[in-house]
Amino acid sequence: MGVRVIRKKVKSAIGRSNLPGVSYTVNPYTGCSHGCIYCYARSYCPKEIGENWGKVVVVKENIVEVLAKEMRNKRKEGRLMLSTITDPYQPLEGKEKLTRGILQVLVNGKYKVSVQTKSDLVLRDLDLIVRNRENTDVGFTLTTLDERLAGMIEPSASPPRKRIKALGRLREEGIRTWIFFGPVLPGVDEGEIMEIAEIAKATDSAIFYDKFRVKEFMKSGIVGEIAEMARKTDWRVLARKIQEICDSIGVKAVPAFGRI
Numbered sequence: 372m373g374v375r376v377i378r379k380k381v382k383s384a385i386g387r388s389n390l391p392g393v394s395y396t397v398n399p400y401t402g403c404s405h406g407c408i409y410c411y412a413r414s415y416c417p418k419e420i421g422e423n424w425g426k427v428v429v430v431k432e433n434i435v436e437v438l439a440k441e442m443r444n445k446r447k448e449g450r451l452m453l454s455t456i457t458d459p460y461q462p463l464e465g466k467e468k469l470t471r472g473i474l475q476v477l478v479n480g481k482y483k484v485s486v487q488t489k490s491d492l493v494l495r496d497l498d499l500i501v502r503n504r505e506n507t508d509v510g511f512t513l514t515t516l517d518e519r520l521a522g523m524i525e526p527s528a529s530p531p532r533k534r535i536k537a538l539g540r541l542r543e544e545g546i547r548t549w550i551f552f553g554p555v556l557p558g559v560d561e562g563e564i565m566e567i568a569e570i571a572k573a574t575d576s577a578i579f580y581d582k583f584r585v586k587e588f589m590k591s592g593i594v595g596e597i598a599e600m601a602r603k604t605d606w607r608v609l610a611r612k613i614q615e616i617c618d619s620i621g622v623k624a625v626p627a628f629g630r631i
């Protein structure tokens with residue numbers, strides 16, 4: 372099914388962030404056509420977008436110019452995240468190139484830049500990431516390694532194997548990389564946790580993990596079933612297991628939001 376695109380001009384580009392270790396955020400889009408069925412961002416978006424998650428995306432068409440102006444006027448420092456309520460490399464980015472424009476502006480700034488994505492489209496911008504490698508890190512979200520399951524819960528994102536390949540490619544270029552293991556699905560087995568830990572080990576990436584958080588909209592279908600399982604899961608036991616497995620092979624694992 373196609374995505375309805377709404378084009379909009381914005382007055383500001385940089386927003387404040389409450390995420391641990393992150394001062395600022397830039398979201399080039401509102402909404403995300405990766406359409407993950409568990410996405411929490413839908414709760415922070417306007418109603419039309421939240422209720423049609425993955426099918427309506429606002430393109431902030433002038434965000435690169437606005438960011439350039441903000442950088443000239445403010446020259447802020449700190450960590451800036453791309454992005455917090457959308458994926459900066461969702462399919463529309465292929466032609467819109469807003470994330471690329473943002474990275475071009477940031478190359479000359481003082482921000483530490485963290486990019487988080489579920490798409491190997493990030494490799495298109497390898498030149499800019501390499502140019503700003505001292506200040507840039509890139510994280511890939513891995514929710515599951517099961518390609519079939521990933522296709523069901525993250526329908527338009529790159530399959531896990533492509534994300535892992537892109538992670539390796541960035542690492543080869545000396546870029547600092549990390550894995551966001553989340554939301555951890557209830558029922559994940561030790562074998563899969565070990566596989567993710569081994570990917571982290573091979574790419575010298577830290578793991579940030581977070582549990583599956585049940586939200587109001589998770590009422591039916593697969594997400595409803597996962598939410599039901601999540602309610603019955605002892606997350607402290609699962610978090611200990613993740614820590615033990617990562618520790619056993621020397622991989623740094625940190626609860627993404629301080630605790631699980």
Ligand code: SF4
Binds near residue numbers: 406412457525
């Ligand atoms: S990629 Fe991220 S922002 Fe996009 S739908 Fe999935 S969880 Fe939400």
